[in-house]
Amino acid sequence: MTTPSEVSRRAFFTKLGIFCNGIVGLILAVPIVRYLLSPAARERNPGYESWIPLGGLEQFPSGETRLATYRNPVVSAWDGDTADIACWVRNVDGKTYQVFAINCAHLGCPVRWFPQSGLFLCPCHGGAYYQDGSRASGPPERGLFEYDYRIESGKLLIKAGQMPTPGQASNLVREIRTCV
């Protein structure tokens, strides 16, 4: 019953069917990939960072370094405590400030400030930083990450919203100045 022409016709339709599914697959892949990449795509514009108030300047006495916390600007309702981020505020001389990220520049563990020895120490791999954030010793390749800040009507604001990491080229992280 089957002639060669009929077989090739069926084979053609099979190929056409595979081709159609390929096209549909490609069309579906666009939204799927877009969905999967959305956390990274957001970075371009408008970005994750914004200006966040840390509180009144009176909380940060001259010559001292104090812990401050803020609620991350990008949040969801189910973030719980994880959206509360800590940072170190150093009032250098009553006029200039330095705001350091809590994350060690080595692998992101929370650094602690010790006013007695004037050092930030990391509990994970033993990184140490001087009071101006520059690297003192240990595995970190660089000084602490520093947020941009500005002062508005007696309040200290920082530009934050993204966890600082060593490989990040974002403008959130300024290069540390040399020893003050």
Next chain:
Amino acid sequence: MRLIESIGEWLDARLQIDATIRDTMQHRVPRKSASWFYVFGSAAFAVFLLQIVTGIMLALVYVPSAGEAWNSLQTLNHNVALGWFIRGLHGWGSDFMVAIVLIHMVQVFLFGAYKYPRELTWVVGVFLLIVTLGMAFTGQVLRFDQDAYWGLGIGASIASRVPVMGPSIVNLMLGGPIIAGATLSRFFALHVFVVPGLLIAFVAVHLLMVIKLGINEWPMPGRIVRKATYLKEYHELTQKDGMPFFPDAIWKDLFFSALIFLSIAACALYFGPFGPSGPPDPTIIQTAPRPDFFFLWLYAVLSFLPPSMETPALLIGPVVIILALLLLPFVFGEGEKSWRRRPLAVLTILLVAVSLGTFTRLAVYTPWSPVMDAWSSIPIPAEFLHNRSALERQGALIFQDKQCHNCHSLGDQGGKRGPALDAVAVRLTQDQLIRQVIQGGGNMPAYGKNLTPPETTALVAFLETLHPAGQSPARDASRAIALGSEAGAQPSTNP
């Protein structure tokens, strides 16, 4: 009995599966391979089944939400009947599974089982090791406590070092700009759907090949694997000196799996579940995050790598290790199987085992980490303060107050970050001590800006008393002469 038989026949007439099961279960294995050395693969599979069952049970209560996960673990531990035990089984099951997979891998390596024709079985096995470690890491994240939170931070910091793509990879990994709700949700999806799916698929392929190609024969020194003759030789061996897997060989696997289940249950019962440690609140910074047992070695390696080596080692190291494992059966696909004729293989295993063991041991007591509260909680032992002058005791006070004790030990008490100072005066002269304190160096921060000249003088005076009785402190031989000739102060003592 007749009823069961007739039901069985009715089912098989439709499923047509009886012959396949019979062939699979009764595949012939070489008599010597039915050994206690060949039980680890089946034990790993058994523990995996336990992990699936206990994992589903935990998912009945666990809430994969950053705000609630920690609370739901507390509920599991305290408010659900035997919830703590199921958590213990799952946690200890995870450790046992990684351990058994590693032992299985070592056995396969030493017995030459990766050689022709079982190269692909080994390659799939390497993927199984990677996904097993992936399960261990993502599972540690689901125990959403302080360790999990900062562990994710470490993961993100490592990922960010990838050139160009780094920051985007971090955002993809965290599901957003910070470690938060989206992060836990995606690690839940990974741990419960994606990685187990891969694991099941790889296990199926791995097992299929074990059955189709036959289990590795017991390696005999001098019996060489050759691609031309191996398959024929193996077939003859299983026919002449073999037996069916079921019922003749399987009993050792069954006994060993039962022993492993019992051990996991005993550990869960005796040691209880893992954590959770403190809540995942990043404003609580009084914490020393630490990974689970099988990642401790990495934790130690990361603190010993010099800064310049860090990024290359983190990015290239894993690629090199995985490539080496994948290429192994293709480079050494023929030849001797017996470890008695492969000294390099034995040495490699010993080297890896000793290295991993050493790093794990180091990570247990973290000598690189300052003891953060030594300055206020560990006093200087009394014998270092007896018969000291006022200046020297003032120096001892500064030693505590400036937190030298956090990094340096006295009488084996205090930090191990820097060298012990019990006999520092024998090693360094007064000038060298002053220089070291003020300028730092050799991984010690400089304290010049943090010490007044009188404080430095007192501190160095105390450090100069630190030498064993009967052994005098180091002295710069040229110092007296230099000072003498310059100032002309001591002409009478130099004849």
